[in-house]
Amino acid sequence: GQNIDQPTEMTATEGAIVQINCTYQTSGFNGLFWYQQHAGEAPTFLSYNVLDGLEEKGRFSSFLSRSKGYSYLLLKELQMKDSASYLCAVRDNTNAGKSTFGDGTTLTVKP
């Protein structure tokens, strides 16, 4: 099975940088996804990592270490609209198989 751990809550200041960590223990691995979910809305895709290293996409970057079962999402130049839940999800080792989600990290950005 899959076990995914993320901090429950984080708080940061507008304009700052925040790093949200995710650790996982899985029986199979075909990539790790990060999603953003605003309250009352559906999750939306942010980033995907399948190889070790850093993927950068504008203000958002995501890092993966497969040997350590570890990923992080880095958000730079925080804006108030970044207040949301951030979900880490690991895809099964079948081609488009199920993704198992963590319980999400609720980020609050303060002025």
Add this chain to the structure above:
Amino acid sequence: GAGVSQTPSNKVTEKGKYVELRCDPISGHTALYWYRQSLGQGPEFLIYFQGTGAADDSGLPNDRFFAVRPEGSVSTLKIQRTERGDSAVYLCASSSGQYNSPLHFGNGTRLTVT
């Protein structure tokens, strides 16, 4: 283009009743997923279809839950003899079926069992 569409957006039903939740995926997406989400938790996997067939139904909690996708497009999640514990937001997602393709979620159906 149109995203994933789920109907109804809200459903209130009495304990013991039968409900159907509908999902219309993004056109051309071969993979379709059902998840449910309770407050403060991440989405919990229920079932995933590749085309018309259920490729993995290991997340269905018991035999009261069943899902179909007869023509490889629209899917219906069916819950029999609903229980108060079934109350949650039921999310549908679709993807293009590639290993690196993300899930595109609908806005969900909020099911309340009274």
